[in-house]
Amino acid sequence: KYPSYKKIKNIKTALDKGKGVIITGATGCGKTHLIIGGLYYIACQSALPLDEFGFIDVAEWAYMVNNMDKRERDAVIDEVAAKRYLVIDDAGWEGEYRKDIMRILFRKRFNLKNIDLITTNFSITANHNSFAEFYRFDIFDRLMSCCKLITVAGESVR
Numbered sequence: 482k483y484p485s486y487k488k489i490k491n492i493k494t495a496l497d498k499g500k501g502v503i504i505t506g507a508t509g510c511g512k513t514h515l516i517i518g519g520l521y522y523i524a525c526q527s528a529l530p531l532d533e534f535g536f537i538d539v540a541e542w543a544y545m546v547n548n549m550d551k552r553e554r555d556a557v558i559d560e561v562a563a564k565r566y567l568v569i570d571d572a573g574w575e576g577e578y579r580k581d582i583m584r585i586l587f588r589k590r591f592n593l594k595n596i597d598l599i600t601t602n603f604s605i606t607a608n609h610n611s612f613a614e615f616y617r618f619d620i621f622d623r624l625m626s627c628c629k630l631i632t633v634a635g636e637s638v639r
Contacts, residue, residue, distance in 0.1 A: 488631055492519040492598075495629035501597040503628045505605050505612070509637030512600040516568050519598055523566055535564035543575035543582045558582070562589035565596065572601040573615055584620055591623045605630060 488504075495502050496519055504512045517536075524534055542561075546554050561567065567590065575583055590597060603612035613621035 488515060488633060489518060491629065491631050492516075493522055495631075496523045496596070499596070501599070501624075501628040502631055503597075503599045503601065503605070503612075503624060504631045504633055505601055505603060506633035507635070507637070508602055509639045510633045510635050511638050512633055513570055515631075515633065516570065516598045516600050520566060520568055523596075529565060533565040535561060535566070536568040537561060537570065539569060539571050539583065540574040540576070543579040546582050547579050554582075558586055558589065562586055562593060562595070567595065567597055569597055569599045572599050573603050573612065580616060584616060587616070587620050587624065591627065594627075597624065597628060599624070599628065605632075 492502050492504075492515060502516070502519060504515055506512050520534060520536070524531070527533075546557055549557065569583075569586075572583065587597075601612055603615065604610070605612050610621065
């Protein structure tokens with residue numbers, strides 16, 4: 482019922498290689514728990530200070546940032562982009578009109594070579610890629626060049 486040990490091992494392997502992870506799967510299947518475990522693992526293994534690690538709930542964060550003036554918004558995006566490791570939880574839930582904020586964040590983090598730990602309900606398969614369609618293929622291409630894709634199958638564990 483819970484995500485398998487193999488999924489946890491895949492996250493550990495990716496992080497040990499300096500790569501991020503994108504975890505896809507249905508609502509409630511344990512993606513966020515896996516990602517938090519990955520963040521905890523890397524925090525324990527590294528000598529980095531805690532302010533190098535971050536967590537954002539995409540819908541909540543994008544809504545908050547969207548309602549700021551430009552100067553404040555740019556400062557907050559820069560601060561979050563600078564985190565060495567960032568959990569980006571529920572990518573895609575921010576809605577159509579706020580996804581530009583996330584595109585900016587993804588680009589900045591890619592250019593800084595920081596590591597993303599992303600969860601999404603979007604489907605990413607060879608035949609259908611709703612993540613790339615939502616954020617654009619250039620963002621998806623950047624993320625796939627530095628992240629390992631992990632799919633979690635199963636029913637809700639809530």
